[in-house]
Structures are given as structure tokens and as C-alpha cells.
Amino acid sequence: MTDERILEVKHLCKFFYAGKHSAPMKAVNDVSFHINRGETLGLVGESGCGKTTTGRTVIRLYQPTSGEVWFNGKRIDGKLNAEEARAVTSKMQMVFQDPVASLNPRMTVEEIICEGVKINNLYPSREERRKQMYRMLDMVGLTREHATRYPHEFSGGQRQRICIARALITQPDMIIADEPISALDVSIQAQILNILSDLRKELGLTILFIAHDLSVVKYFSNRVAVMNAGRIVELSSSREIYDAPMHDYTKSLLSAIPVPDPRVEKKRKRISYDRRQDYGPDDHPQLREVRPEHFVLMSDSEWEAYQKA
């Protein structure tokens, strides 16, 4: 891991407008973070807090309402020419949540995996492409015979591995994994995480790992960003987040993790978090560095109160 920032997101906003007159849905609201090369950043939060929207805006599926996205030192939000676009389409890849919906049922595994390579024209010869595809299949634990098959013959875990192979074949610098295991059977989840973890080590991948559950992110990420209602409320190393959570929402999330010990589990208390009103225009909510490399979202008044305490 180096300190070189592979991805930098600055004040990113994505609002959805349902109608001309109704208030916009602020799915992502003034989100800033960065990821260093080789690092894994976990993005956690309950369903509907805007994690998917963040990931999709970063990878250019959505046009941001405002804010900037920098990738490999280049700004990638907004219009790009073909050359610049290729730098994103081949070097940043995404693994989606639903392994059933992420594979085209009309295409064979080979066609699916090779699609990105073909579009970006990475290995012009068919032989080379196929060789590369076999390597990818091998890397995610599938065999060559699987290449001619259609997705409906595979189980959820196998499908997700195909998705990983598809993401990896273009030799990306960064992968956005949007809840890659939450649609899977519990017994398969560990398998997928282990594959991702091994690949991360072997290939030095940078991962933006999205999950709704802190326990998964915990051992998978170097740093964790906790998101609530479109904003990042706390951002720190994963050890800090677990050992010394600061924000009420983070504490509430942590209290929701079941403990594998019945005596403790019985007494486990959920800390409830009442979702407050969004900040007003004069509150200036910002991530404030409360400890080195530990940021918490606070308004001006909260920050003052905290500094006094």
C-alpha cells in the first residue's frame, strides 16, 4: 500500500428529481473520501443510505449533480473523450449485488467474461483473449469446461465468481464491489470473500467494498467509511471504528452485530439511533478530524461543543 491516491472523491452530490416540483431525493449529499493504491475502503450503512448510488456515480453510471471524482490523477466526472473514457472503462470495474441479474442469460460465460476485453480492444487476437479468459476462470476457481455454459446453470456463488472474473480480465486498478455477498447463501459468503481477499493480495488490487453490515467490512477493509442518509458520518481505520466509535450512528450499527456467544448475545443491547433532521444551511456539517486519521461528521455547533468537552 502506498500513499498515492488512486481515487479521490470531492464533495460529491447526486440528487434524484422525481418531479419538477417535488423536493429532490438527496441520495448522495456532499460525500468526500479518497482511496490509496492497494487499499481497501469499506463503505457501510443501512439500506437506502446511498452506497450504491455513490459507487455508481464514481464509475460514471450516473452523472453527478455536483462534485468531483478523480481517478489515477485525472478528473473523470463529466464528458470524456474516447481515450480518457477507456482509462476508466478498463481500469475501474464493478461487481454487482445480484449475481442473477448481473449476467446476461443469452451469453455464454466466455462471451460474458470477454466482453470488456473486446470493447476496450485489449487483446486483439482471439487466441490471446481466450487464454486470458481461461486464466481468469482458473483464478476464481472455475474450470475451462464452464466457459461454454450459460449462466442459468450456475449457482449464486459460481455466478458471483464469474462476475469477479469479468471484472478482473481487463486488469483493473480498482474494483467497486457493491454488496458482493449479501445476495448469497451464508455458506458461500466466506468463499467469495476469501477469493477477493486472495486476489487483493496477489494482484495488489484497490477495492471499494460496499456492505450494509459492519461485521463483514471489519476484517476486509483497511479503512471504513460509515454512511447515513447520503452523508459519510464517520471515517477511520477499521480498528478505530470498532474500538472507539465516535458517531452515534456508528455505535448503533456496531450494537446490531450479533455475537457468537449465547450468554453475551442474550444480553446484547441494541443502541437505537434516531435519524435526526438533515442539517440546516447554517450548520456547515463537515468531517472533522477528532483524532489523527479519524473523521466524524459534525456541524459547527457540535464541533464547538466537542472541543469544549
Next chain:
Amino acid sequence: MSENMTRRLTAEDTAFVQTDDKIYDQKFEGKPIGFFRDAWMRFKQNKASVVAAIIILFIVLMAIFAPMFAPYGYREQHTSFGILPPRIPELEKLGICDGSKIIEIQASKLGEYEECLMEVLEEYTWVYRNKEIPMLRIKINQYIYKGAGDYYFWFGTDNIGRDLWVRLWRGTRISLLIGFCSVLINCLIGVVYGSISGYYGGRVDMIMQRIIEIIGGVPFLVMSILFVMFMGAGVTSFILVLILTGWIGMSRMIRAQFYRYKDYEYVLASRTMGAKDRTLIFRHILPNAIGPIITQATFAVPSAIFSESFLSYLGLGIQAPEPSIGVLLAEGQGFLTTDPHLTLFPALVISLLMLAFNLFGNGLRDAFDPRMRGQ
């Protein structure tokens, strides 16, 4: 441990597990099954639609080849042989389709029918102004009576002596032609229009849908009368009418498919890899609609044929001497009580076509149903 204590997780609580497990995937048995093979396997199981498909095939083949090999032309008139009943060689020996006709005559006139008399069915008396007139109900061979003893009109003739067999198949040919052509063009227009409307959405979609509502608002009958008025009746103006109204359903269906699939994750995945609109539309979204397109087109064929017959019956469609099923039905209707065969055969063919296309369409719908995939 106190009651209200919450337990803090430590980093040691979470760790990788099963890291040494070898991933074990079974090899698949059998061959990979593609989309159409899969659909075909399911279609085969539905016996009714297989039979329907065979019936359709049979009627299509007859429509193509029967007029070519018929001994008479479709507009060839045998004026003295008007309204002959069906007569088919070989079958006539069994007493069916033997060119016979049952008539009632005065017994004294029996002499006129001496040559062609086949059977006396009944003798009775008719009381007319207190006079008793002996009457006979007899079965005669109409062919011999009209001096057409060497002729075999398989389905009989119409009132100006044209062979119904050749006219019926030629009419079927035209009805099918109109059905297939209009449906094919409708599909093309509907797919293109619906794709654009559904893929781009937003303002483009809004405008395109309003246009559809305007066109769709004009009643079919009004539209056909306008076309016939300005272009004259005929196959082309007819197909035009069907096209102008028929593509709307198809385009709506395609648009719905686009709305449903354009945010599907595999479409998004392809987009993140830089796929162009063309690839997304034709490779990823449209193929989902192949099943519904084929099914809807199959259901559209009989309804186009039916519209054609209906308009021809009203006299707005195909014009004489060219036959179509609707024209034949309209012609036969005048003789329904005396010579029902003129209506019976066209009615049979169109009913069979309707039924077969609908059964066939049902079978296709089930075969292409994505929920049934892999079963």
C-alpha cells in the same frame, strides 16, 4: 457481567475462516443449452401447439401450391356450371362429395331428371287449391344435370361457375400474405420505435408516446374507410391500414421491455466497460424481447387476417375478381340456405387458422417464458 452492558467487538472477533477450503465445483453433465434449444424443448412438450403448428404449415403449403396445381384458374368462369356442389373423385364412391343435390319436384317432371337421378328419397302430396299434386324429394347428380359430367370441382363452384377450390386457396394465400406482411412491417416499426422510446426515456419518450396516442385514437374502421377512399381498395392500401394501426401494440411491449431491462445489472456492467448504445440495445436489452416479439407477432397474424376478412365482408377490402377469405364468405352468404358449401369451406379454413395461430402462440409464449428457463 452486568445486565445492560454492551459488548465491544475487538479486531480479534472477526477473522478469515475456511481459507484453506478448496473450491469444489462439479462438472456439468450434458451439452450447454442455448436459448432457442431450451425453448424448443419446452415447445415440444405442448402437444396442442405442435398440432397447431402442423395445421398452420399445412394451410400455408396448400395456399402456396394448391392454386398452382389446380386444373382451373381462379377467375375462369364456366357460366353454365353455376353453383355446383363439391365433387371429389374416389370419395364420390363413398357417397360423400359426390356432386349430389337434393331437390323437390312434381312427380310428373321426373322425366327431366331421368339421367341424373340417384335416389328417390320421399313421395308426398301437396294440396294446392283442393287439388292433390304428387311430389317427390329426389337426390340428383347436379353435374350430370348441368352437363358437366366430366368435371370435378372439388369444393364446388360459385354462382358464375368459378372453381371454389382454387379460389379458396388463392384467397387464403392473399389473406396470409396480408397477415404476414403487415405483421412483419409492424414488428419492424414497433421494435425500432419502442426501442428508441424506451431506451432514451425522458422527453423523447414523452413526445413519442403522445404521437402514439394520437394515431391510436383514430378508430380502425374510420381509418380503413379513409384509406379506401383515397387509395382505392386493394392489397396495398389494405396492408397500409393494418400497418398504421398495428405497430402500436408491438412498440408498447418493446418499450416496456426496455424500461424493465435497461437498469438491469448486466446492462450496467456492460456500460461500465464502455459498451456503446448500439451494443446495449441489440446485444443486451432487445434479446430479452425476442420471445415476446415472436409470441405477439404470432397472435397478430390471425387478428390481421380477421380484420381483412371483416373489411372484405363489408366490401371495403379486396375487390373482385381477386378472392380472399372475407370476399368468399361475403359471396357465399347469399346462398347460405340453399348451398351452404360456399360458406362452409372458407369458414372452416379461417376458423382453423384462427384457432391454430392462437394455440401456436400460446405454446410459444410458454416456451419463451423466462421463468420456465432451464426446466
